[in-house]
Amino acid sequence: MRGLVDLHRHLDGSLRRSTVDTFAADLGLDVPVQLPFTPHMGLHAALSRFAFTCSLLQTTGALAQVASEMCEDAQTEGISTLEVRFAPQLHGMALAGAVDAVLEGLGGRAGLILCGLYGDPPALVDALVDLAAARPGVVGLDLAGGPASGHDFRLEDYADAFRRAATLGLGRTVHAGEGRPPAEIRTAIDILGAQRIGHGTTLLDDPTVCDLVLQRGITIEACPTSNWHTGIITDVAAHPLPQWLALGIKCTVNTDNTLLSAVTLPEEIARVRGIDGVGDAEIAQLTANGHAARFS
Numbered sequence: 001m002r003g004l005v006d007l008h009r010h011l012d013g014s015l016r017r018s019t020v021d022t023f024a025a026d027l028g029l030d031v032p033v034q035l036p037f038t039p040h041m042g043l044h045a046a047l048s049r050f051a052f053t054c055s056l057l058q059t060t061g062a063l064a065q066v067a068s069e070m071c072e073d074a075q076t077e078g079i080s081t082l083e084v085r086f087a088p089q090l091h092g093m094a095l096a097g098a099v100d101a102v103l104e105g106l107g108g109r110a111g112l113i114l115c116g117l118y119g120d121p122p123a124l125v126d127a128l129v130d131l132a133a134a135r136p137g138v139v140g141l142d143l144a145g146g147p148a149s150g151h152d153f154r155l156e157d158y159a160d161a162f163r164r165a166a167t168l169g170l171g172r173t174v175h176a177g178e179g180r181p182p183a184e185i186r187t188a189i190d191i192l193g194a195q196r197i198g199h200g201t202t203l204l205d206d207p208t209v210c211d212l213v214l215q216r217g218i219t220i221e222a223c224p225t226s227n228w229h230t231g232i233i234t235d236v237a238a239h240p241l242p243q244w245l246a247l248g249i250k251c252t253v254n255t256d257n258t259l260l261s262a263v264t265l266p267e268e269i270a271r272v273r274g275i276d277g278v279g280d281a282e283i284a285q286l287t288a289n290g291h292a293a294r295f296s
């Protein structure tokens with residue numbers, strides 16, 4: 001029987017708390033008093049929390065263990081389709097070693113998406129595509145994080161890498177419109193060939209971008225709790241999911257990070273079920289959309 005589906009879950013934000021404590025003790029590191037995100041903390045403050053979790057994930061053994069535990073946790077949550085994503089360049093080792101460690105941990109139980117990060121040199125994203133091409137367990141390419149002043153590269157600069165990913169049959173998703181203007185969503189679709197958009201919370205601000213999403217059959221990976229934490233929606237009840245569904249936009253519900261967003265998928269779905277205009281039929285549609293949009 002098909003279960004739940006989570007297409008947007010970051011490895012470095014989804015460690016078990018018990019594993020954080022073990023790894024930190026082994027490394028002689030103190031765990032920050034406030035590790036999970038807090039409401040309205042802002043995207044850049046939220047992103048900075050990953051620095052600590054990544055500091056725990058600097059060996060192949062640690063990466064493989066967390067990847068494996070994520071699959072076990074997903075099964076406990078009733079998830080039958082899981083796609084795990086991570087940025088191999090953050091783990092203090094050769095990119096291939098990091099990717100192979102995570103693939104070993106996943107053991108075929110989840111698809112793997114490799115993340116370039118906003119501002120990364122395009123050559124690095126190219127290298128991720130090369131790694132993906134040689135590894136069937138890698139199902140997609142993502143661009144994560146967010147734009148910042150001081151970045152030398154813009155979204156458009158990754159066009160060649162994303163085009164090559166498409167040629168190789170890899171799925172393409174981009175964190176876009178995460179509280180930022182919807183033009184970013186258009187760029188991700190038109191220039192990078194994204195089939196899925198992470199967050200996309202500002203989509204309704206521009207009807208022409210909305211039309212583009214509908215025409216191309218783009219799936220929006222919604223992560224309402226994460227959006228509440230980063231302060232781009234006032235609370236989960238203010239998420240535009242009901243309007244998206246009413247317009248026929250393909251959208252799904254995802255956790256983003258089980259540790260840092262402090263949420264499981266059943267909890268995330270229960271929160272969405274509490275939004276006005278979301279009933280059992282809408283929840284079933286969101287799950288069906290997720291299964292239909294899987295890269296794996």
Ligand SMILES: [Zn+2]
Nearest residue numbers: 010175198256
């Ligand atoms: Zn994300």
